[in-house]
Amino acid sequence: MAQTTTLKKEAAGVRVHKLSIILSKGTLDMAYPAFMLASAAAAMGTEVHVFFTFWGLSVINKKKESKLKVAPVGNPALSVPNILGVIPGMTAMTTSMMRGKIKGMKLRAIPELIHDAHEMGVHIHACSTTMDMMGVRQEDLIPEVDDIVGAATFLQLSEDGQTIFV
Numbered sequence: 001m002a003q004t005t006t007l008k009k010e011a012a013g014v015r016v017h018k019l020s021i022i023l024s025k026g027t028l029d030m031a032y033p034a035f036m037l038a039s040a041a042a043a044m045g046t047e048v049h050v051f052f053t054f055w056g057l058s059v060i061n062k063k064k065e066s067k068l069k070v071a072p073v074g075n076p077a078l079s080v081p082n083i084l085g086v087i088p089g090m091t092a093m094t095t096s097m098m099r100g101k102i103k104g105m106k107l108r109a110i111p112e113l114i115h116d117a118h119e120m121g122v123h124i125h126a127c128s129t130t131m132d133m134m135g136v137r138q139e140d141l142i143p144e145v146d147d148i149v150g151a152a153t154f155l156q157l158s159e160d161g162q163t164i165f166v
Contacts, residue, residue, distance in 0.1 A: 017045070039120060
């Protein structure tokens with residue numbers, strides 16, 4: 001649907017902007033920015049492609065998308081010394097705190113954000129190499145995934161656009 005809309009805009013002489021987002025992290029604090037950017041760009045009439053590679057594949061995995069976490073280790077924005085992050089239960093506590101803030105702000109959950117973005121025309125691509133490497137099957141992916149592509153295909157889809165790596 002979004003591809004047809006893009007072609008119609010181009011035929012009408014309207015310049016179509018393109019944004020490609022590469023999501024390589026499978027954490028709650030990485031999924032939100034990717035989909036907020038994707039949705040905002042789509043709402044502005046931009047053609048948007050999101051490529052899920054390595055741990056980012058967890059965000060579009062049916063078994064994992066609702067269980068994303070926030071890691072306190074190596075996350076300097078949390079202001080938690082790394083040594084405290086290794087204490088059992090810290091990841092659960094950090095994730096719970098972030099989920100509380102998300103709920104308090106009445107933000108939509110990641111599965112809802114993905115669904116909404118896809119409905120707005122955001123193209124969702126899973127990395128074929130990562131799937132092979134991590135043993136992820138097509139049936140493990142959420143229904144919003146448009147296709148499974150390799151890096152070369154994604155680079156072609158991204159051509160003449162802006163690319164953001166999350």
